[in-house]
Amino acid sequence: MTTLTVSGRVAQVLSSYASDVFGVMGNGNVYFLDAAEQQGLRFTAVRHEGAAIAAADAYYRASGRLAVGTTTYGPGYTNALTALAEAVQAQIPVVLVTGDAPTTGARPWDVDQATIAAGLGAATFTVTRDDADAITRQAVEYALSRRTAVVLAIPYDLAALEAAEGDLPEPAALKMTDDGGTDLAQVARLLAGARRPLILAGRGAHLAGAGPELRELADRLGALTAGTALALNLLNGEGYLGVAGGFGTDTAAGLMGEADVVLVAGASLSPFTMRFGHLLGPDATVIQIDTAVEPTNPRVDVFVQADVKVAASRLLSLLDGEAAAGAWRAEASRRLAVGAGHAAGSDEIVDGRLDPRALAAALDAVLPERRTVVQDGGHFIGWAPMYWHIPRPQDLVMVGTAFQSIGLGLASAVGAARAVEDDRTLVLASGDGGFLMGLSDLESLIGAARSAIVVIYNDAAYGAEIHQYGSQGLTEKPMLIPEVDFSGVARALGAESAVIRSLADLNALQDWIDAGAKGTFVADCRITSSVRAPWLTEWMNAKQAAVAAK
Numbered sequence: 001m002t003t004l005t006v007s008g009r010v011a012q013v014l015s016s017y018a019s020d021v022f023g024v025m026g027n028g029n030v031y032f033l034d035a036a037e038q039q040g041l042r043f044t045a046v047r048h049e050g051a052a053i054a055a056a057d058a059y060y061r062a063s064g065r066l067a068v069g070t071t072t073y074g075p076g077y078t079n080a081l082t083a084l085a086e087a088v089q090a091q092i093p094v095v096l097v098t099g100d101a102p103t104t105g106a107r108p109w110d111v112d113q114a115t116i117a118a119g120l121g122a123a124t125f126t127v128t129r130d131d132a133d134a135i136t137r138q139a140v141e142y143a144l145s146r147r148t149a150v151v152l153a154i155p156y157d158l159a160a161l162e163a164a165e166g167d168l169p170e171p172a173a174l175k176m177t178d179d180g181g182t183d184l185a186q187v188a189r190l191l192a193g194a195r196r197p198l199i200l201a202g203r204g205a206h207l208a209g210a211g212p213e214l215r216e217l218a219d220r221l222g223a224l225t226a227g228t229a230l231a232l233n234l235l236n237g238e239g240y241l242g243v244a245g246g247f248g249t250d251t252a253a254g255l256m257g258e259a260d261v262v263l264v265a266g267a268s269l270s271p272f273t274m275r276f277g278h279l280l281g282p283d284a285t286v287i288q289i290d291t292a293v294e295p296t297n298p299r300v301d302v303f304v305q306a307d308v309k310v311a312a313s314r315l316l317s318l319l320d321g322e323a324a325a326g327a328w329r330a331e332a333s334r335r336l337a338v339g340a341g342h343a344a345g346s347d348e349i350v351d352g353r354l355d356p357r358a359l360a361a362a363l364d365a366v367l368p369e370r371r372t373v374v375q376d377g378g379h380f381i382g383w384a385p386m387y388w389h390i391p392r393p394q395d396l397v398m399v400g401t402a403f404q405s406i407g408l409g410l411a412s413a414v415g416a417a418r419a420v421e422d423d424r425t426l427v428l429a430s431g432d433g434g435f436l437m438g439l440s441d442l443e444s445l446i447g448a449a450r451s452a453i454v455v456i457y458n459d460a461a462y463g464a465e466i467h468q469y470g471s472q473g474l475t476e477k478p479m480l481i482p483e484v485d486f487s488g489v490a491r492a493l494g495a496e497s498a499v500i501r502s503l504a505d506l507n508a509l510q511d512w513i514d515a516g517a518k519g520t521f522v523a524d525c526r527i528t529s530s531v532r533a534p535w536l537t538e539w540m541n542a543k544q545a546a547v548a549a550k
Contacts, residue, residue: 003162003163003165004035004162004163005031005035005159005160005161005162005163006127006129006132006154006158006159006160006161006162006163007031007032007034007035007154007159007160008035008038008039008163009127009132009133009136009163010032010035010097010127010132010133010136010152010154011032011035011036011038011039011041012035012039012133013133013136013137013140014036014039014041014068014095014097014136014140015036015039015040015041017066017140017144018041018065018066018067018068018095019040019041019042019065020041020042020043020044020056020059020067020068020418020419021033021036021041021042021043021044021056021067021068021069021070021097022043022044022046022051022052022053022055022056022059022067022068022069022070022414022415022418023043023045023046023049023052023068023069023070023071023097024045024046024047024048024049024051024052024070024071024072024076025045025072026071026072026073026076026099027072027073027099027156028071028072028073028074028076028077028098028099028100028154028156028159029070029071029072029076029097029098029099029154030072031154031159031160032070032097032099032154032159033070036070041068042418044414044418044444044448045444045447046411046414046441046444047440047441047443047444048079048411048438048440048441049071049072049076049077049079049080050079050080050081050082050083050407050408050411050438051083051408051410051411051414051438051440051441051444052069052070052071052080052083052096052411053069053080053083053084053086053087053094053096053149054083054086054399054400054408054411054412054415055067055069055411055412055414055415055418055444056068056069056087056094056095056096056415057069057083057086057087057090057092057094057149057399057412057415058374058397058399058411058412058413058414058415058416058419059415059416059418059419060092060093060094060415061092061394061397061399061416062372062394062395062397062415062416062419062420063394063419063420064207064394065419066093066094066095066140066143066144067094067415067418067419068094068095068096068097069083069094069095069096069097070096070097070098071096071098071099072098072099073098073099073100073101073109073110073113073156074109074110074111075109076098076099077098077099077111077113077116078111078116080096080098081116081120082403082405082407082408083399083408083411084096084117084120084122084149084151085120085121085403085405086399086400086402086403086405086408087122087148087149088120088121088122088148088149089121089402089403090399090401090402090403091147091148092147092148092149093143093144093147093148093149094143094149094150095139095140095143095149095150095152096122096149096150096151096152097152097154098113098151098152098153098154099153099154099155099156099159100113100126100153100154100155100156101113101155101156102155102156102157102158103155103157103158104157113151113153114126114151114153117151121148122148122149122150122151123139123142123148123150123151124150124151124152124153125138125139125142125150125151125152125153126153126154126155127152127153127154127155127158128158129158129161129162129163129164130163130164131164132158132163132164133163135152136152139152147207183302183304183306184304184306184311184314184315184318185318186302187263187287187289187302187304187315188315188318188319190261190285190287190302191217191221191223191261191263191287191315191319192221192319192320193261194221194223194259194260194261194325195260195325195326195328196224196258196259196260196261196325196328197218197221197222197223197224197259197260197261197262197263197325197328198223198224198225198226198256198259198261198262198263199214199217199218199221199223199224199225199226199235199262199263199265200225200226200227200228200244200256200262200263200264200265200267200273201214201225201226201227201228201231201234201235201265201266201267202227202228202230202231202264202265202266202267202268202273203228203230203231203266203267203393204265204266204267204268204290204291204308205231205234205265205266205267205308205309206230206231206234206266206393206394207266208266208307208308208309209309210265210266210308210309210312211234211235213309213312213313213316214234214235214265214308214312215235215237216312216316217263217312217315217316217319218235218237218239219237219238220316220319221319221325222239222325222326222328222329223239223263223325223328223329224239224240224241224255224256224259224328224329224332225237225239225240225241226240226241226242226243226244226248226252226256227242227243227244227393228243228244228245228267228270228273229243229245229247229385229396229398230393230396230398231266231267231393232385232390232392232393232395232396233390233391233392233393234392234393238329238333239328239329239332239333241255241256241332241336243385243386244256244273244274244279245270245272245273245274245275245279245535246272246275246382246533246534246535246536246538246539247382247385247386247535249339249340249341249342250339250340251335251336251339251340251341252336252339253275253279254335254339255332255335255336256279256280257278257279257280257281258281259280259281259284260281260283260284260285261284261285261287262280262284262285262286262287263287263289264286264287264288264289264290264300265289265290265308265311265312266289266290266291266308267288267290268290268292268296268297269288269296269297269299269300271542272535272539274297274299275538276538276539276541276542277542280299285301285302286299286300286301286302287300287301287302287303287304288300288302288303288304289304289306289308289311289312290303290304290305290306290308291305291306291307291308292305293305342357342386342387343357344357344358344361345357345358345359345360345361345531346358347503349501349502350528350530350531351528351530353459353501353526353527353528353529354500354501354502354503354525354526354527354528355527355528355531356380356383356457356459356527356528356531357383357387357531358503359383359457359500359503359525359527360383360384360386360387360388361387362503362506363387363388363455363506363523364387364388364389366506366509366510366513367388367425367427367453367513368425368451368513368517369389370391370421370423370424370425371388371389371390371391371395371424371425371426371427372394372395372397372416372419372420372424372425372426372427373388373390373395373396373397373427373428373429374397374398374399374409374412374413374416374426374427374428374429375396375397375398375409375428375429375430376400376406376407376408376409376410376412376428376429376430376431376434376435376438377398377400377401377404377405377406377407377408377409377434378406378430378431378433378434378457378462378463378464379431379457379459379462379463379464379466379467379533379536380429380430380431380457380463380527380533381398381401381429381533381535382533382534382535383429383457383533384396384427384429388427397412397416399411399412400412406431406433406434406437407433407434407437407438408434408438409428409429409430409434409435409438410428410430410435410438410439410441410442410444410445411438411441411444412428413426413428413445413449413452413454414441414444414445414448414449417445417448417449417450417452418448422450424451425451425452425453425517426449426451426452426453427452427453427454427455428445428452428453428454428455429455429457430454430455430456430457431456431457431458431459431462431463432456432457432458432459432460432461432481432484432486433461433462433481435456435486436481436484439489442454442489442490442493442495442522443493443494445520446493446494446495446519446520449519449520450518451517451518451519452519452520452521453509453517453520453521453523454490454495454520454521454522454523455523455525456486456522456523456524456525457525457527458483458484458486458524458525458526458527459526459527459528459529460480460481460482460483460529461476461479461480461481461529462479462480462481463529464536465479466479466529467529467532467536467540468536468540483526485499485524486522486524487499487522487524490520490522490524494519494520495519495520495521495522496512496519496520496521496522497521497522497523497524498521498522498523498524499524499526500523500524500525500526501526506523509521509523
C-alpha cells in the first residue's frame with residue numbers, strides 16, 4: 001500500500017464518498033487541499049469560509065450527494081459557524097474538514113473548536129496519525145446516517161506527517177428503518193375510513209424517495225395532496241393543492257382545513273407549514289410517519305417511526321380496494337378552478353418601483369423552463385415558491401431557513417451550480433441585504449456556473465424589518481440600505497447585467513437567454529418595500545395573537 005500523509009488518508013477516504021470540495025485555502029488545510037487534488041476531488045474556491053459549508057450544503061440539497069467544505073483553523077473556522085449551524089438544524093449531511101490546534105497545545109490564535117461545534121449541535125472527529133482513515137470513515141458515516149453536519153479536524157502538526165499504514169475500511173452499511181410494524185394497520189384503517197383524506201409530504205419523504213408510493217397511495221384513497229416548500233411538487237398530479245403554509249393560496253388552505261384524516265409523511269409540521277396553528281381543522285385526525293423518535297408537533301394523534309417509503313409501500317399492501325373518499329377530488333378541483341389564486345400585483349410602478357408580485361409573475365414567463373432555484377433568506381422568500389414553476393423538490397434550495405439566516409444565498413448558488421445537470425439553469429433569488437453580506441462570492445458563482453441568473457429584489461432596505469418594526473413606529477434608519485448598483489458591480493466581476501425598473505426592462509434578460517444563457521446574468525430589480533408578503537402577515541398576526549393571549 002502506498003504511504004500517504006495524514007491529510008492524504010483523509011482525502012483518500014473522502015474520495016470514496018464525495019467528488020466535490022468547497023473552501024478557502026489557509027495554513028490549516030493547505031496539505032489537505034493538496035492531497036484532495038491528488039485524489040481527484042474537484043475543488044471549488046469560495047471567498048468566505050461560511051460559503052464553504054453553505055455551498056456543500058446546497059450541493060447536497062440539489063443533488064442528494066455528499067460534498068465537503070474546508071477551512072483553516074481559528075478565524076477560518078469561526079467564519080463558517082453560521083452555515084454550520086444551518087446545516088445541523090436543517091439536517092443536512094455535510095463534512096467540514098478543518099485545521100486545528102497542534103497536538104502539542106493551543107497557540108494564541110487557536111480556539112476550542114470542538115466545544116464551539118458542540119454548542120451548535122455538531123460532533124467533532126479529530127484524526128490521529130494512527131487512525132486517520134478509520135476516524136474519517138466514522139465521521140462521514142455519522143453525518144450520513146444521522147443527517148447532520150460534522151467537523152473533521154486535522155491537528156496542524158499532523159497534517160503533513162506520514163500516516164500509519166493499514167487496510168482502508170469499507171463503508172459501513174446503513175440500516176433500513178423499520179416499516180412501523182403493527183402501527184400501520186391502524187393507520188390503514190383510519191385512511192380507509194376517511195371521507196376527506198389529505199397526504200402532506202415533507203422533505204423527509206423526498207429524501208426517502210417516497211414520491212411514487214405516496215402518489216399511488218393518494219390515488220388509491222382519492223386523497224388530496226400537498227407538500228411543504230422543501231417537498232414542492234413531489235406529489236404533483238390530480239388532487240395536488242400545492243404548498244402547505246404561507247406560500248400557498250387561501251383556497252388550497254381552506255381545502256386542507258376540511259380534511260378529516262391527514263397523513264403527514266416526512267414533514268416536521270413547522271409553524272410556517274401549519275399557518276401558525278390554522279392549517280388543519282380541530283377535528284382532523286393527524287397521522288405522522290417520520291424517522292424522528294417522537295411526534296414533532298402536538299397536533300399529531302398517531303405517530304409511526306418508520307422510513308416513509310417503506311411505510312407507504314406497506315400501507316398500499318394493507319389497503320383493500322378503494323377507500324371511502326368518493327368525490328373529494330372532484331369537489332376540490334371545482335373549488336380550485338374558481339377560487340382565488342396568488343395576487344397578481346400591479347403592472348404599474350408603485351412609488352417609482354416595481355410590485356414584487358407582478359415582477360415574480362413576469363420572471364416566471366422569462367426564466368428557462370429547466371431551472372434550479374436557490375433562495376437566500378429575507379422578506380422576498382415567498383415570491384419564487386408562489387409564482388415560479390419549480391419542477392422538482394431538489395430544484396428549490398433554501399439554505400438559511402432552518403436557522404433564519406440571510407446572506408448564504410450566493411454561497412448556496414455556488415454549490416448548486418456544481419450539482420445541477422449541464423442543461424439546467426441555476427436561478428438565485430436574493431434580497432439586497434443578504435446579497436451584500438455574501439457579495440464576495442458573486443465572483444465564485446461567476447466562475448462556477450455554466451448558466452446562472454441572479455435576481456436581486458432590491459428594495460434598498462431590510463424589508464422584513466420594515467414591515468415588522470417600521471410599521472410599529474420604530475425608527476427605520478437602521479433598516480434602510482443606500483441603494484447599490486448591483487448591475488455595475490456584476491459587470492466589474494465579469495457577469496452580464498441590467499437594472500430592471502419596469503417589466504419591459506426584462507427584455508435584456510430575455511435577449512441573454514435567447515442568445516444561449518451562457519455565463520451569469522444579474523438582474524438588479526428595483527422593487528417597492530410597500531408590498532407585504534402574505535407569509536409575513538401571517539407571522540405578524542400570530543405574534544400579535546400570542547401577545548394578546550398573555
